[in-house]
Amino acid sequence: MNSFQGDIGGILTFVLVVCGSIAGGLVARFIVIATLKAAGRKDSSVLIKSLARHTAGPLYLLLPLIALSVSLEMIDRFPIPLEAARQAAVVLFIISIAWLLAKLTFVIEDIILARFRIDVKDNLKARKIYTQVQFFKRSVIVAIGIIAIAMILMSFSRVRQIGTALLASAGVIGIIIGFAAQRTLSTFLAGLQIAIAQPFRIDDVVVIEGEWGRIEEITLTYVVVRIWDLRRLVLPITYFLEKPFQNWTRESAHLLCTVYVYTDYTVSVEKIRQKLHRILQKSEYWDKKVWNLQVTGTNEKSIELRALMSAQDGPTAWNLRCEVREKLIEYIRTEYPDSLPRVRTDVTMIADTSAPSSGSSRGSSEQPH
Numbered sequence: 001m002n003s004f005q006g007d008i009g010g011i012l013t014f015v016l017v018v019c020g021s022i023a024g025g026l027v028a029r030f031i032v033i034a035t036l037k038a039a040g041r042k043d044s045s046v047l048i049k050s051l052a053r054h055t056a057g058p059l060y061l062l063l064p065l066i067a068l069s070v071s072l073e074m075i076d077r078f079p080i081p082l083e084a085a086r087q088a089a090v091v092l093f094i095i096s097i098a099w100l101l102a103k104l105t106f107v108i109e110d111i112i113l114a115r116f117r118i119d120v121k122d123n124l125k126a127r128k129i130y131t132q133v134q135f136f137k138r139s140v141i142v143a144i145g146i147i148a149i150a151m152i153l154m155s156f157s158r159v160r161q162i163g164t165a166l167l168a169s170a171g172v173i174g175i176i177i178g179f180a181a182q183r184t185l186s187t188f189l190a191g192l193q194i195a196i197a198q199p200f201r202i203d204d205v206v207v208i209e210g211e212w213g214r215i216e217e218i219t220l221t222y223v224v225v226r227i228w229d230l231r232r233l234v235l236p237i238t239y240f241l242e243k244p245f246q247n248w249t250r251e252s253a254h255l256l257c258t259v260y261v262y263t264d265y266t267v268s269v270e271k272i273r274q275k276l277h278r279i280l281q282k283s284e285y286w287d288k289k290v291w292n293l294q295v296t297g298t299n300e301k302s303i304e305l306r307a308l309m310s311a312q313d314g315p316t317a318w319n320l321r322c323e324v325r326e327k328l329i330e331y332i333r334t335e336y337p338d339s340l341p342r343v344r345t346d347v348t349m350i351a352d353t354s355a356p357s358s359g360s361s362r363g364s365s366e367q368p369h
Contacts, residue, residue: 021071025064032059050110058100065093090155098148105137127201131218134202135195138220190238191220199240200247205314207246208233212314248314256290257317259307259325263332267339269295269305272328276307279327285320287312302341 036052039045069089112133116126195218200206204215206225213227223240225233248255261272273293280286290310297304307324311317332339 017071018068021068022064025067026060028067029059029063032063046111046114047107050107054103054106054110055100058096058103061092062096062100065089065096069093087155091152094148094151094155098144101144102141105140109133109137127203128198130203131198131201132195134218135191135220139192142220187221187236187238190241191218194218194237194240200245200250204250205248205253207248208235253313254287254289254310255314255317256308256310257321259309259321259328260296261305261307261325261328261332262302262341263305263336264339264342265303267303267332267336269293271335272305272332275331276324276328279324280309283320283323285311285316285323287316301343 033052033056036048036055040049040052069086113126113130116129194200200215200223202215202218206213206215208225211225211227211233213225213233215223216226216232217224219237221237223235223237225235227233263272276293277291280288280291287310290308292308294306294308295303296306307328309320309324311320
């Protein structure tokens with residue numbers, strides 16, 4: 001009876017220690033996050049605000065586990081359940097550390113990107129840095145996950161050799177994975193090449209598969225393009241190494257755009273050129289750098305006028321083209337209606353000589369006697 005009562009008391013003690021440790025860890029987590037948030041309100045530091053935002057989740061698991069591990073070291077009774085609890089605590093501790101390290105990559109990302117803004121006009125350098133940070137952040141998170149899995153395996157005595165081999169035999173595993181997942185590795189290497197060479201960046205304006213859009217997301221395996229009508233075009237990242245595509249903002253966002261108008265030969269080109277200049281001067285889309293109007297083609301029916309102008313980026317260039325086209329057509333229609341494209345037809349009256357005249361008929365009917 002005394003032994004049974006002692007076992008019950010020990011179990012209750014064990015449960016109370018576990019619950020108390022978890023509660024103490026949660027209280028510690030609340031204090032840490034509250035302190036970081038209070039410091040963030042007083043200080044505009046990106047580091048403090050980012051730590052408070054990104055570490056809140058991992059600390060829910062990490063701090064109670066630390067408190068639990070310390071408490072379990074003080075208990076020497078019930079070795080079998082204690083050993084199982086310690087093993088579970090080790091596994092959860094590894095997971096929480098990996099989770100925290102992964103979240104710290106987001107903190108580093110916030111610190112770096114706080115110095116660069118992509119919501120401004122001249123954002124070429126910012127988009128370059130943003131693209132690289134996004135790729136390397138995902139790469140580090142994948143590496144953290146692989147190492148965490150290996151450490152979890154090594155924490156079990158029966159499968160420790162598997163965990164050791166996963167870390168120590170990287171060459172052999174690399175060969176095996178290379179044969180089994182060649183396409184996956186090629187995709188990863190393609191992503192690495194794009195992150196370094198950067199043929200395109202986040203928010204670049206591109207034309208792919210006949211679609212105009214912006215690079216919205218770059219992952220380790222695919223790229224998301226936000227098309228102008230808000231559809232999403234998802235392409236494997238290897239696509240950009242194998243097929244050509246247009247990048248309108250590779251070095252600069254400024255673009256030259258054109259509008260073609262077809263008129264009759266009688267139009268005054270100089271008057272239309274002057275009208276184009278007046279339209280551009282009043283337009284909010286023109287960047288006041290380049291403009292011109294030239295006759296770029298002729299045929300038997302009309303002449304081709306090309307209006308050339310510059311804009312600060314792709315969407316602005318589209319709006320400028322639509323505005324200029326509309327106003328030039330309206331100007332020609334109202335001021336030079338006779339100069340619209342037309343088809344000329346010359347009608348020539350041809351006399352009918354097949355039927356004989358009345359005089360000749362009478363003459364032919366008279367026969368000499």
